[in-house]
Amino acid sequence: MAGLSLTQIRKTYGKVEVIKGVDLEIEHGEFVVFVGPSGCGKSTLLRMIAGLEDITGGELKIGDKVVNGVQPRDRGVAMVFQSYALYPHMSVYDNVGFGLRLKKTPKDERDAKIREAARILQMEHLLDRKPAQLSGGQRQRVAIGRAIVRQPEVFLFDEPLSNLDASLRMDMRMEISKLHRDLGATMIYVTHDQVEAMTLADKIVVLNGGVVQQVGSPLELYHRPANLFVAGFIGSPKMNFIDVTVEGGDNVSLRLASPVMATQTVPVSGSGVKAGDRLTLGVRPYDFRLMEDGAFSGTVTLVEQLGNETIVNLALSNGQHLIVALDGDTECSIGQTLKVGFLPEKAAVFDTAGVHLQR
């Protein structure tokens, strides 16, 4: 049993603080995904868990043991690197069995484990090859195989699929997901691809600038983003943000106005907000509908017909653009004026600090 517990974890390089006090609980067997923009500290956090980076401050527990000063090999973790990190001069067989060989596992036991891992990852026919003779996807399989033979309590993945093409990425994603179900081990997975995050995770950790923005299940993050950052980061195409002014409201709803929008009443708690406050209204592209009396009216500047949906870029009167996702068979052309509206109960409202207002 190995959950993880991070308490006020910090990392500084010289004077630069890269991880600024991360608190996180990870249950045994959970699949946790770290997402965030490039440079936000995902890899650094993962590498601190692996033991490849010193922990500047805070406490890291794996299971119920504090491992701050413990060597990587004694942490019971396995890691899959973005660059695969396969030993170029060893065959696939030796690469997969490397850890077991170091641990002086008896030969026949080692052989059985290697072949079992190869069977799980469907790469039995590759065992005699050198890494240079493999495709990217096959190398990734070998790297994963090397991780699973050691039967670690915790798996760490640092953007393992980012070097693969789209379709292969999808296959590998499913395999990793299946692997997680079969092995039941704890997995921590770093990516900046939110599709990977949404599809794989039990729990997503959104990081920005070394600070945890929100922790939650994929749908929680999608439907109830804690703040502007998460709302903008999760969901594709991105949520639209409109600057609005409070006209009035009460404990259950707010009346919001904007030069580019017909005044709307949105069902969020207005406590702590007074008339005249400037807030941000967030509407996901998929929550817009074509409506004769829609709140927004704009000129179509771009149409992407994807078949199942049509993504329309609308320029509003103040120059701001709205991304709107409409039905796949919507007919519209560039230059045309469209009126779109949204369901008020689907909209999100953020206060001046960017915090999501409660319903």
Add this chain to the structure above:
Amino acid sequence: MRPTRTKSLQSHSLAGWLMSGPALALVTLFLIVPFLLAFWFSFTNQRLISPNPTQFVGTSNFEQLLGVGALVLEPERTEDGSLIVSETGELSYPRVREFTRNNPDYPQLEGMREWFGWSWGESKVLVLARDLVFMKALTNTLFFVAVVAPLQSGIALLLALMINQKLRGINVFRTVYFMPVVVSIVVVSLLWRFIYDGRSGLLNNLLQFLSFGQFQPIDWLGNPDTAMFAIIVMSIWQAVGFHMVIWLAGLQNIPLTLYEAADIEGATAWQKFRFVTWPGLRNTAVLILVVITMQAFALFAQIDVMTNGGPLDSTQTLVFQAVTRGYEQQNIAGGSAISVLLFLIVLAISLFQRYVTRER
């Protein structure tokens, strides 16, 4: 739109030849021509300056250099067949000279001299050589290579491993170890002559100081037993920085993630070296081995400055002999023959090294 054709310099082969011309001419004049000439001279009796015309002499230069023979000497006996024993209890043998000077029964030994020998039962086996100095030079050079190649590459690797760490001020060490390489070998040799000096040399002083005066000063370069070792130590010291830098380049080519993966898999420092570093240095190792071997075979400047091949020929080397014969003794043919032999030896060894370290 049609792409316009530009007449680039690259499309003129003449321009290319003109530009590489000066370099090609110099390389031809000072490398290729002398190389070919050496082959030709080694089959002639060419002298540096001579009134007589040069003659083709076939392989006699090589026969002269490489001529070796064996001689088994039976102990001398009296008429009745009993051994002659001297007062000190030693057997007496016929003199070698009797076989090598005008002895019609042993024409193949004519002009040879005793090289080394050993006892075999009552008899004595002697190996004779036609050109003792050359044989000395050959064995000294081989010995030098056999000691320097592994030691120098090993020490250089050790230094490279130490210097590859991320420590504050590590660049100071990199510079220090590399410094002897940029100093001219002649200057270094002069300095080390002072270090090795028999009376007040730095080394003797240091050893005396460390042994509280117990140590008897040694004339390191003047003693046949120590001269070659002195040259070896100094030569290793001088070039080790160069090879360290090559190793370092190899080390830095190994991706860091391989070490991190090994860390997580539980490798010890030694296992990381054994399974990650060393295999990753394969090509570098081949390069270094070949380069060191070639450099070691070319041992000359140190000898020329420090010992002149002495004492008692204990530091003769092939290149030194080639130069001495060619210029001091004006025997260009002899010097050329040595050069050609050296070339063949180095070529053979390099090919062998390539074969042993080939990609499997």
